[in-house]
Amino acid sequence: MEVNHLTLHEYDEFKTYIANLPETGPPVYFFFTGQKKENGRSWCIYCQMAEPVVKAYLNELKKEITFVFVDVGNPETWRNKACPFRTDSRTRLMVIPTIIVWNGVQRLEGSQCAKRELLNMLFEDED
Template sequence: MNAIKIDNMVKKEIHTVNNYDEFNEYISKLSEKKAKVYFMFTGKKKENGRSWCIYCQMAEPIVKAFIGELQKEIIFVYVDVGDRDYWKDKACPFRTDARCKLMVIPTIIKWKGVQRLEGSQCTKRELLQMLFEDDD
Protein backbone atom coordinates (compact mmCIF):
# COMPACT_ATOMS: atom_id res chain seq x y z
CA MET A 1 0.00 0.00 0.00
CA ASN A 2 1.17 3.51 -0.63
CA ALA A 3 -0.17 6.98 -0.02
CA ILE A 4 0.55 10.23 -1.77
CA LYS A 5 -0.77 13.56 -0.54
CA ILE A 6 -1.30 15.63 -3.65
CA ASP A 7 -2.88 18.80 -2.31
CA ASN A 8 -2.28 20.05 1.21
CA MET A 9 -4.81 22.85 0.83
CA VAL A 10 -7.75 20.44 0.58
CA LYS A 11 -6.08 17.39 2.16
CA LYS A 12 -6.65 15.19 -0.87
CA GLU A 13 -5.04 11.76 -0.52
CA ILE A 14 -4.38 9.09 -3.13
CA HIS A 15 -3.70 5.49 -2.09
CA THR A 16 -3.10 2.25 -3.94
CA VAL A 17 -3.91 -1.25 -2.70
CA ASN A 18 -2.60 -4.19 -4.68
CA ASN A 19 -4.92 -7.10 -3.87
CA TYR A 20 -7.92 -8.26 -1.87
CA ASP A 21 -5.95 -8.79 1.35
CA GLU A 22 -4.60 -5.22 1.19
CA PHE A 23 -8.13 -3.99 0.45
CA ASN A 24 -9.41 -5.71 3.62
CA GLU A 25 -6.50 -4.32 5.64
CA TYR A 26 -7.15 -0.80 4.33
CA ILE A 27 -10.89 -1.05 5.12
CA SER A 28 -10.17 -2.29 8.65
CA LYS A 29 -8.05 0.80 9.33
CA LEU A 30 -10.56 3.32 8.00
CA SER A 31 -11.72 5.60 10.74
CA GLU A 32 -14.74 7.83 10.60
CA LYS A 33 -12.74 10.57 8.93
CA LYS A 34 -14.31 13.78 7.71
CA ALA A 35 -13.03 13.14 4.19
CA LYS A 36 -15.15 11.09 1.86
CA VAL A 37 -13.53 7.85 0.66
CA TYR A 38 -13.80 6.60 -2.92
CA PHE A 39 -12.46 3.36 -4.37
CA MET A 40 -11.61 2.75 -8.02
CA PHE A 41 -11.32 -0.95 -8.86
CA THR A 42 -9.15 -1.74 -11.89
CA GLY A 43 -7.31 -4.65 -13.48
CA LYS A 44 -3.72 -5.45 -12.51
CA LYS A 45 -1.05 -3.49 -14.33
CA LYS A 46 1.15 -5.31 -16.84
CA GLU A 47 4.90 -4.77 -17.25
CA ASN A 48 4.18 -1.72 -19.44
CA GLY A 49 2.36 -0.03 -16.54
CA ARG A 50 -1.07 -0.37 -18.15
CA SER A 51 -3.95 -2.53 -16.96
CA TRP A 52 -4.82 -5.71 -18.85
CA CYS A 53 -8.39 -4.27 -18.94
CA ILE A 54 -8.86 -1.97 -21.94
CA TYR A 55 -11.76 -0.18 -20.25
CA CYS A 56 -9.57 0.52 -17.23
CA GLN A 57 -6.90 1.88 -19.58
CA MET A 58 -9.45 4.27 -21.08
CA ALA A 59 -10.86 5.42 -17.72
CA GLU A 60 -7.65 5.86 -15.73
CA PRO A 61 -6.28 9.05 -17.37
CA ILE A 62 -9.71 10.71 -17.28
CA VAL A 63 -10.25 9.85 -13.62
CA LYS A 64 -6.68 10.82 -12.70
CA ALA A 65 -7.07 14.24 -14.36
CA PHE A 66 -10.48 14.76 -12.73
CA ILE A 67 -9.16 13.88 -9.25
CA GLY A 68 -6.20 16.20 -9.81
CA GLU A 69 -8.55 19.11 -10.55
CA LEU A 70 -11.05 18.30 -7.79
CA GLN A 71 -11.05 20.87 -5.00
CA LYS A 72 -12.57 18.73 -2.27
CA GLU A 73 -11.19 16.92 0.74
CA ILE A 74 -11.30 13.28 -0.32
CA ILE A 75 -9.44 10.02 0.00
CA PHE A 76 -9.18 8.21 -3.35
CA VAL A 77 -8.00 4.60 -3.41
CA TYR A 78 -6.99 2.66 -6.51
CA VAL A 79 -7.67 -1.05 -5.97
CA ASP A 80 -6.01 -3.72 -8.11
CA VAL A 81 -8.48 -6.61 -8.58
CA GLY A 82 -5.82 -8.94 -9.99
CA ASP A 83 -5.03 -10.43 -13.35
CA ARG A 84 -7.67 -11.37 -15.91
CA ASP A 85 -8.10 -15.01 -14.82
CA TYR A 86 -8.42 -14.08 -11.13
CA TRP A 87 -10.97 -11.35 -11.93
CA LYS A 88 -13.01 -13.53 -14.31
CA ASP A 89 -13.41 -16.28 -11.68
CA LYS A 90 -16.99 -16.06 -10.36
CA ALA A 91 -15.58 -16.73 -6.87
CA CYS A 92 -13.29 -13.68 -7.05
CA PRO A 93 -13.67 -12.04 -3.63
CA PHE A 94 -14.17 -8.61 -5.18
CA ARG A 95 -17.27 -10.03 -6.87
CA THR A 96 -18.60 -11.83 -3.80
CA ASP A 97 -17.77 -9.28 -1.08
CA ALA A 98 -21.02 -7.56 -0.05
CA ARG A 99 -19.11 -4.31 0.56
CA CYS A 100 -18.22 -3.85 -3.11
CA LYS A 101 -20.29 -6.39 -5.16
CA LEU A 102 -18.32 -5.75 -8.36
CA MET A 103 -19.74 -6.92 -11.66
CA VAL A 104 -17.48 -4.98 -14.04
CA ILE A 105 -14.24 -3.05 -13.98
CA PRO A 106 -13.49 -0.29 -13.81
CA THR A 107 -15.86 0.59 -10.99
CA ILE A 108 -15.71 3.61 -8.71
CA ILE A 109 -17.68 3.47 -5.48
CA LYS A 110 -18.31 5.99 -2.75
CA TRP A 111 -17.58 4.13 0.48
CA LYS A 112 -20.55 3.71 2.81
CA GLY A 113 -22.85 5.02 0.10
CA VAL A 114 -24.86 3.67 -2.80
CA GLN A 115 -23.28 5.83 -5.48
CA ARG A 116 -21.11 4.07 -8.05
CA LEU A 117 -19.91 4.34 -11.62
CA GLU A 118 -19.29 1.21 -13.65
CA GLY A 119 -17.51 0.49 -16.92
CA SER A 120 -17.73 3.28 -19.50
CA GLN A 121 -19.48 5.54 -16.96
CA CYS A 122 -16.02 6.05 -15.41
CA THR A 123 -14.89 7.90 -18.57
CA LYS A 124 -17.63 10.53 -18.43
CA ARG A 125 -16.61 13.71 -16.61
CA GLU A 126 -20.21 14.78 -16.00
CA LEU A 127 -20.90 11.50 -14.18
CA LEU A 128 -17.67 11.84 -12.20
CA GLN A 129 -18.79 15.33 -11.21
CA MET A 130 -22.13 14.03 -9.95
CA LEU A 131 -20.45 11.21 -8.00
CA PHE A 132 -18.09 13.60 -6.23
CA GLU A 133 -20.67 16.29 -5.43
CA ASP A 134 -21.20 16.87 -1.73
CA ASP A 135 -24.47 15.54 -0.42
CA ASP A 136 -24.11 17.20 2.98
Protein backbone atom coordinates in the same frame (compact mmCIF):
# COMPACT_ATOMS: atom_id res chain seq x y z
CA MET B 1 -8.25 20.92 0.29
CA GLU B 2 -6.61 18.10 -1.52
CA VAL B 3 -7.13 14.60 -2.77
CA ASN B 4 -5.20 11.98 -0.82
CA HIS B 5 -4.19 9.13 -3.19
CA LEU B 6 -3.50 5.56 -2.15
CA THR B 7 -2.98 2.31 -4.07
CA LEU B 8 -3.88 -1.15 -2.81
CA HIS B 9 -2.97 -4.46 -4.44
CA GLU B 10 -5.20 -7.50 -4.19
CA TYR B 11 -8.06 -8.27 -1.84
CA ASP B 12 -6.09 -8.79 1.40
CA GLU B 13 -4.66 -5.26 1.31
CA PHE B 14 -8.14 -3.89 0.59
CA LYS B 15 -9.67 -5.88 3.47
CA THR B 16 -7.00 -4.68 5.91
CA TYR B 17 -7.40 -1.07 4.78
CA ILE B 18 -11.19 -0.96 5.22
CA ALA B 19 -10.94 -2.72 8.59
CA ASN B 20 -8.85 0.22 9.81
CA LEU B 21 -10.82 3.08 8.24
CA PRO B 22 -11.75 5.76 10.79
CA GLU B 23 -15.45 6.38 11.33
CA THR B 24 -15.02 10.08 10.65
CA GLY B 25 -12.91 11.99 8.18
CA PRO B 26 -12.98 12.86 4.51
CA PRO B 27 -15.10 10.72 2.16
CA VAL B 28 -13.36 7.66 0.75
CA TYR B 29 -13.72 6.58 -2.88
CA PHE B 30 -12.47 3.30 -4.28
CA PHE B 31 -11.49 2.85 -7.94
CA PHE B 32 -11.31 -0.85 -8.81
CA THR B 33 -9.19 -1.68 -11.86
CA GLY B 34 -7.32 -4.59 -13.41
CA GLN B 35 -3.74 -5.25 -12.38
CA LYS B 36 -1.08 -3.29 -14.26
CA LYS B 37 1.11 -5.03 -16.83
CA GLU B 38 4.85 -4.37 -17.19
CA ASN B 39 4.08 -1.34 -19.39
CA GLY B 40 2.24 0.30 -16.46
CA ARG B 41 -1.20 -0.09 -18.04
CA SER B 42 -4.02 -2.31 -16.88
CA TRP B 43 -4.80 -5.50 -18.78
CA CYS B 44 -8.43 -4.23 -18.83
CA ILE B 45 -9.05 -2.00 -21.87
CA TYR B 46 -11.93 -0.16 -20.15
CA CYS B 47 -9.67 0.56 -17.16
CA GLN B 48 -7.06 1.93 -19.58
CA MET B 49 -9.69 4.27 -21.04
CA ALA B 50 -11.03 5.45 -17.67
CA GLU B 51 -7.79 5.96 -15.74
CA PRO B 52 -6.49 9.11 -17.53
CA VAL B 53 -9.95 10.73 -17.33
CA VAL B 54 -10.23 9.94 -13.61
CA LYS B 55 -6.69 11.14 -12.85
CA ALA B 56 -7.21 14.40 -14.76
CA TYR B 57 -10.48 14.96 -12.93
CA LEU B 58 -8.87 14.34 -9.53
CA ASN B 59 -6.07 16.80 -10.33
CA GLU B 60 -8.69 19.53 -10.72
CA LEU B 61 -10.87 18.49 -7.78
CA LYS B 62 -10.80 20.97 -4.90
CA LYS B 63 -12.12 18.70 -2.14
CA GLU B 64 -10.66 16.82 0.74
CA ILE B 65 -11.21 13.17 -0.08
CA THR B 66 -9.30 9.91 -0.01
CA PHE B 67 -9.16 8.24 -3.41
CA VAL B 68 -7.98 4.64 -3.36
CA PHE B 69 -6.87 2.81 -6.50
CA VAL B 70 -7.53 -0.91 -5.97
CA ASP B 71 -5.93 -3.55 -8.19
CA VAL B 72 -8.36 -6.51 -8.39
CA GLY B 73 -5.70 -8.82 -9.83
CA ASN B 74 -4.88 -10.46 -13.12
CA PRO B 75 -7.52 -11.57 -15.66
CA GLU B 76 -7.77 -15.09 -14.23
CA THR B 77 -8.30 -13.81 -10.67
CA TRP B 78 -10.90 -11.27 -11.78
CA ARG B 79 -12.84 -13.64 -14.06
CA ASN B 80 -13.18 -16.28 -11.34
CA LYS B 81 -16.78 -16.16 -10.08
CA ALA B 82 -15.42 -16.66 -6.54
CA CYS B 83 -13.21 -13.54 -6.80
CA PRO B 84 -13.59 -11.88 -3.37
CA PHE B 85 -14.21 -8.47 -4.93
CA ARG B 86 -17.26 -9.99 -6.64
CA THR B 87 -18.54 -11.85 -3.58
CA ASP B 88 -17.87 -9.25 -0.85
CA SER B 89 -21.22 -7.68 0.06
CA ARG B 90 -19.51 -4.31 0.56
CA THR B 91 -18.18 -4.12 -3.00
CA ARG B 92 -20.36 -6.44 -5.14
CA LEU B 93 -18.30 -5.76 -8.25
CA MET B 94 -19.72 -6.99 -11.53
CA VAL B 95 -17.46 -5.06 -13.91
CA ILE B 96 -14.21 -3.15 -13.84
CA PRO B 97 -13.50 -0.35 -13.72
CA THR B 98 -15.85 0.59 -10.90
CA ILE B 99 -15.74 3.62 -8.60
CA ILE B 100 -17.67 3.40 -5.35
CA VAL B 101 -18.27 5.83 -2.52
CA TRP B 102 -17.46 3.94 0.67
CA ASN B 103 -20.54 3.48 2.88
CA GLY B 104 -22.66 5.08 0.19
CA VAL B 105 -24.84 3.84 -2.63
CA GLN B 106 -23.27 5.86 -5.44
CA ARG B 107 -21.14 4.05 -7.98
CA LEU B 108 -19.92 4.33 -11.53
CA GLU B 109 -19.33 1.16 -13.53
CA GLY B 110 -17.54 0.34 -16.76
CA SER B 111 -17.60 3.08 -19.39
CA GLN B 112 -19.35 5.45 -16.93
CA CYS B 113 -15.97 5.88 -15.18
CA ALA B 114 -14.56 7.64 -18.27
CA LYS B 115 -17.30 10.29 -18.43
CA ARG B 116 -16.45 13.61 -16.79
CA GLU B 117 -20.08 14.62 -16.33
CA LEU B 118 -20.78 11.42 -14.36
CA LEU B 119 -17.62 11.90 -12.27
CA ASN B 120 -18.84 15.41 -11.55
CA MET B 121 -22.19 14.10 -10.32
CA LEU B 122 -20.52 11.41 -8.19
CA PHE B 123 -18.22 13.86 -6.41
CA GLU B 124 -20.83 16.62 -6.07
CA ASP B 125 -23.26 14.25 -4.33
CA GLU B 126 -21.00 14.30 -1.29
CA ASP B 127 -21.52 18.01 -0.59
